[in-house]
Amino acid sequence: MFALTVARRYLLSNPAQTALLVAGVALGVTAFVFITALIQGLAVRLTDDVTANSAHVSLAPLTRVARVLPSPDADVEAVAIVSTFQRRQIRAWASTVALLRTQTSVSAISPQISGSAFLVKGEAVAPVAVTAIDPAGLDAISPISTKIVSGAASLGADGILIGVRLAENLGLSSGQPVLFRTDRGVDRLLTIRGVFETGLQSLDERVAYLSIQTARPLFRLPEGVTNIEVKLVDPHRAREIAAFLREATGLRTTSWQEKNASLESGLEAQAQTGTLIQTFSLISVLIGIASALSLSANRRRGEIGIMRAFGISKGFIATVFVLQGLLIGMVGAGIGCLSGFALCSWLATLTKPDGSMALPIVPAEGGYVAVFVLTILGAVLASVIPARSAARLDPLEAIQQ
Amino acid sequence: MSAVLDARGIGMSFRNGDELTEVLKGVDLTLMPGELAALLGASGSGKSTLLSIVGLLLRPTTGTISIGGQRVEILSESERAEFRNRRLGFIFQFHHLLPDFTATENVAFPAAAPAGGISPSMRSRARDLLARVGLADRMDFPATRLSGGQKQRVAIARALMNSPELVLADEPTGSLDRVAAEQVLDLMREVNREDKATFLVCTHDEKVAARCMRRITLQDGRVEGASVSDGPPG
Secondary structure: OHHHHHHHHHHHHOHHHHHHHHHHHHHHHHHHHHHHHHHHHHHHHHHHHHHHHOOOEEEEOOOOOOEEEOOOOOOOOEEEOOOOOOOOOEOOHHHHHHHHHOOOOEEEEEEEEEEEEEEEEOOEEEEEEEEEEOHHHOOOOOOHHHHEEEEOOOOOOOEEEEEHHHHHHHOOOOOOEEEEEEOOOOEEEEEEEEEEOOOOHHHHHHEEEEEHHHHHHHOOOOOOEOEEEEEEOOHHHHHHHHHHHHHHHOOEEEEHHHHOHHHHHHHHHHHHHHHHHHHHHHHHHHHHHHHHHHHHHHHOHHHHHHHHHOOOOHHHHHHHHHHHHHHHHHHHHHHHHHHHHHHHHHHHHOEOOOOOEOOOOOHHHOOHHHHHHHHHHHHHHHHHHHHHHHHOOOHHHHHHO | OOOOEEEEEEEEEEEEOOEEEEEEEEEEEEEOOOOEEEEEEOOOOOHHHHHHHHOOOOOOOEEEEEEOOEEOOOOOHHHHHHHHHHHEEEEOOOOOOOOOOEHHHHHHHHHHHHHOOOOHHHHHHHHHHHHHOOOHHHOOOEHHHOOHHHHHHHHHHHHHOOOOOEEEEEOOOOOOOHHHHHHHHHHHHHHHHHHOOEEEEEEOOHHHHHOOOEEEEEEOOEEEOOOOOOOOOO
16 A cells, blocks of 8 residues: 555654654553553452442341321321331241342352440440341351451350450450340340451441341341341342342342442542543544644645645545554554553552552553554544645645745 | 647636736647647746646636647546646656655656555656666665755656656756756757657746747737647657
8 A cells, every 4th residue: 555655654754753753642542541540440449348348239128118098088097107116127038048049140148137236334335236147157248257356256155246446445355245235125245255357447336246146035036137148249240130139039129339329429430530531641642643743744745735736636645644643543552552551560569568559550451452442543533634634735835835 | 640738718817805817818829749848938927827727737717728639627626636647747846756755766656656556567667767867876765865956857757657648847947056957958858859748848947948849938918929839840
């Protein structure tokens, strides 16, 4: 293709200018790759933090709402009263668990009794959110046993695990007894078997774990459970699987995304910000290409005029400039992707004093294919304006200049 | 023998605001095959405009033009471009060679661009033409390494690449020193004589005109004296 030969010669005729132009494109692409890898990495880290320490789908009984009963007499209204005497529960939890076990998308199941209680130590009283679970499945939803800082992760009869902040507030340590008072008015002396530290203040200050057998009399739930927590093989399918389980069980189901709506909206906002930065970096690349090719077309007016005088088609001349844009885009995008990957890979090796990554960057998530294709398409588009102006040059005017 | 160029009643006017400037006022011009004609005239006489019209770079306001028996003023823009490429050759005061290409590539360019590349036969013809214009030892030199006279000789070879019926030269020696100008004129005469190529040379230089076999003088948009060829050159 002769136009390609001409385009290549034009670019090589001024190596320094072409190198600068390619470097500009590569720099923009590197910035794109860095931002993409960082935003993806941040999203993956935040999502992993949430999904690693919480259930992906929660099943609970339907909420009971007081409702107005139909009455033949318009002047009289009857209301069905909601009983608050008995805690809402899933009575047929065993069959629900059996159903969940048949699902290949489910990786762990934890039937639980959740409730509110107080820990009383002398004059000090602290409210706690209680999670009562099967001791064998202590780590099914959140790896608590790895977070134990004193005592052991054992939930025997009358045993309780509490967070490190709560222990500090009440002056408690493992092995000590503590008075446990439920929201049903039942008191019992429990022994602190272990103290955990998750790093999340809300958990370390407010959450306590019991065995489900210990919790049954305390919360007056001899048979049922209040909720069933489920972990999935793929946390990103939580919404879809929650909808399926809602249909299959008739229970109220909540995905981890619904429980963490603020996280999701935060990630969306972050992604939008990233898109803006990516767009601006691409636009700056395209403006660079368009202006450089426009200057080149202007500098070569005489040559273009002669070509037009010799009857060389407008299409040929336009193709020469579009091909220059394409070559600059391809080489710049290629170098930019490589340098972006190298930069991200180096940044991923940097660590904080505690050994964790300095930047939550995922080099593999740099959006390489997207930026490569977008840069090439953009470079071709950016070259269209100079290509058209070169092709439309009046040969007489150009030659006489 | 039919005329290579037969232009009748060529008029050209430009509007500048409310003012209408008439540059050419009904010019008749014929060139027979193998003629080497000088188009003379003072600055502003309209000679460059006439050359541009004959070269299909400008459309006349009035008149008809036939080149090689084909009416050309009625052609569309793309047809005119194709006609220029296949049947006309141009030599300009400024050669405007492609600086990033060799002498051979520059000569072959008018044939190579429409064909999508330089074929061996194109390269061979370009080299023959370069040898013809005395540049056998400069064929693979980049255009930037040639002298002004050598560049203009490459431009002449380029104009002949597609074997045009009519070569139009606009002040071909205008940017050359005396020695180089003489060489270029000798070359044009030689090509005209040996290849029977028809030349219309636009110039204001009497020395250039003296080397041509026929003089056509434009004054105030009209041809002075005989403008229609008496016949083929002797």
